[in-house]
Amino acid sequence: MINDFTGAVILLAYYLLAVALLPILLKYWFEIPTEYIRKMHHIGYSLSIFLLLHLFSTWYMAVGAAFLLVVLGYPALLLVEKAPFYKKLFVDRTKGKGELRKQLIYVQLSFALLIFIFWGLLGTSWHYIAAVAVMAWGFGDAAAALVGKAFGRRKVVHRYVERAKTIEGTAAMIAAACLALFLTLVFYAGMSWLPSLLIALLAAPVCGIVELFSKKGLDTLTVPLGTSFVILPLVYLFIFLGW
Numbered sequence: 001m002i003n004d005f006t007g008a009v010i011l012l013a014y015y016l017l018a019v020a021l022l023p024i025l026l027k028y029w030f031e032i033p034t035e036y037i038r039k040m041h042h043i044g045y046s047l048s049i050f051l052l053l054h055l056f057s058t059w060y061m062a063v064g065a066a067f068l069l070v071v072l073g074y075p076a077l078l079l080v081e082k083a084p085f086y087k088k089l090f091v092d093r094t095k096g097k098g099e100l101r102k103q104l105i106y107v108q109l110s111f112a113l114l115i116f117i118f119w120g121l122l123g124t125s126w127h128y129i130a131a132v133a134v135m136a137w138g139f140g141d142a143a144a145a146l147v148g149k150a151f152g153r154r155k156v157v158h159r160y161v162e163r164a165k166t167i168e169g170t171a172a173m174i175a176a177a178c179l180a181l182f183l184t185l186v187f188y189a190g191m192s193w194l195p196s197l198l199i200a201l202l203a204a205p206v207c208g209i210v211e212l213f214s215k216k217g218l219d220t221l222t223v224p225l226g227t228s229f230v231i232l233p234l235v236y237l238f239i240f241l242g243w
Contacts, residue, residue, distance in 0.1 A: 007055030008065050014051060015069055019044035035149055039142040045107050046138025049131050052111055059120035059127075066108045066115070077101045099217070106220040110134075114228060128189040129235070133228035135184045136207050140177030141219060144211060147172035160213050170208045177227075178204035195238040203230045 023040040026032050056062040077100050114130035148169025156165045178200045185196035210226040211219045 004056050004061045011051050043138050046134050049134040059115050062115050063112045066112045070108050073104050110221045110224050129228050132184045133224040135180040136177040136227045137223040139180040140173045140207050143176030144169040144173035170212050174204045174208035177207040195243045199234045206230045
């Protein structure tokens with residue numbers, strides 16, 4: 001319990017300092033464009049999956065820590081939204097505010113589901129899949145937004161795709177997700193480079209497609225889960241083949 005309590009304190013400190021405060025200060029001091037600040041928050045959130053997987057003794061304590069942030073952060077954001085400095089320091093694209101609160105719930109729900117499935121149900125030997133899937137989402141989505149904003153020229157026109165999405169952004173999503181998948185499988189999961197590369201090449205397009213058809217910020221939930229469900233059978237396949 002002491003170790004879990006310490007883990008919760010470290011996790012909350014990380015969210016407060018690295019995910020929230022640091023990007024806000026950079027935006028205030030250096031006038032970094034809003035989209036870059038959004039993606040700094042985004043990547044900071046994604047990296048916290050490693051803390052959830054390694055700071056807690058059991059999967060349910062890790063899930064509890066994920067929801068603890070919602071319990072503490074949601075009312076805090078609701079209160080801060082009413083302050084005059086909110087729009088100056090925080091990045092919230094919705095007219096009525098509330099984007100950060102919504103994304104907070106989506107992110108932590110995504111983490112909780114991944115931890116439950118790939119740690120609680122399948123055991124600790126599989127919990128690396130949660131990290132791999134989150135890295136694909138974190139870096140892939142950041143690349144999609146930044147490249148799409150800067151270089152996107154060809155809009156993806158489809159009734160189920162939001163208008164802002166571009167072919168260039170989706171291509172960047174697939175490329176960044178592929179690299180993140182490969183590196184996380186090799187250096188974190190300890191998998192050999194060939195199956196890691198094949199898994200990355202097969203799973204990354206799924207990341208791009210799921211992100212493309214996800215609306216209203218739901219890619220925070222759909223991309224990590226969709227990616228994990230592709231990775232799992234591929235890993236089983238390569239284990240069966242003796243790779």
